[in-house]
Amino acid sequence: MPDSKLIDIFLMPGDYFVGDERYRVRTLLGSCVSITLWHPGMRIGAMSHFLLPGDGRRRIDRPDDKPGMYGADAMRLLTEGMERLGVTLVQCQAKIFGGGAMFPRNDKVRDIGMQNGDYARCMLQKQGIHVVSESLFGEGHRQLIFTIRSGEVLSRQVPPEPKPDSKPERRSNAGARNHQ
Numbered sequence: 001m002p003d004s005k006l007i008d009i010f011l012m013p014g015d016y017f018v019g020d021e022r023y024r025v026r027t028l029l030g031s032c033v034s035i036t037l038w039h040p041g042m043r044i045g046a047m048s049h050f051l052l053p054g055d056g057r058r059r060i061d062r063p064d065d066k067p068g069m070y071g072a073d074a075m076r077l078l079t080e081g082m083e084r085l086g087v088t089l090v091q092c093q094a095k096i097f098g099g100g101a102m103f104p105r106n107d108k109v110r111d112i113g114m115q116n117g118d119y120a121r122c123m124l125q126k127q128g129i130h131v132v133s134e135s136l137f138g139e140g141h142r143q144l145i146f147t148i149r150s151g152e153v154l155s156r157q158v159p160p161e162p163k164p165d166s167k168p169e170r171r172s173n174a175g176a177r178n179h180q
Helices: 071-084 112-127
Strands: 005-009 016-020 024-028 032-040 044-048 093-098 130-136 139-147 152-158
Touching: 016 024, 016 071, 024 032, 024 044, 024 152, 032 071, 032 112, 044 071, 071 112, 093 112, 093 139, 093 152, 112 130, 112 139
Parallel strands: 005 024, 093 130
Antiparallel strands: 016 044, 024 139, 032 044, 032 093, 139 152
16 A cells, blocks of 8 residues: 555544554654554554653543543553454554653753653553664654554654844944945
């Protein structure tokens, strides 16, 4: 199947997707993290886009949250979706992306991006799923494209824009000539 025939899916924060080789999944990540799971023999894959580590099921004060906002919930949704399609999880390959610093890092506080990346690693280890690659942390955001047919994930990290100088530029008229 040529790439032009693939069905494109775009994940927003808190979304997840499970599907077969007909799909290509895209997302943009800042401090959020995406986990991709792929079964090479069956050509079935899954991708998450979670915002926060931990479990959101106890959070009754936020009923409008998307189901995959929290790492544990996203992982549960991915694994349940893969198992429904007959995939044995320990035969999957995992890749982890994101956790970028969107603001300058502070040595005294672990930012949310680092917490998300570490949480993703821990969840996959507990599930016994082999991580074949990761692109975590750094500065700026990432663009991801996961082609389920091949298992390939293209990742492009985009550094933050330099901050404009907050001081107004001082100009002097000294030495300026008036041309007429």
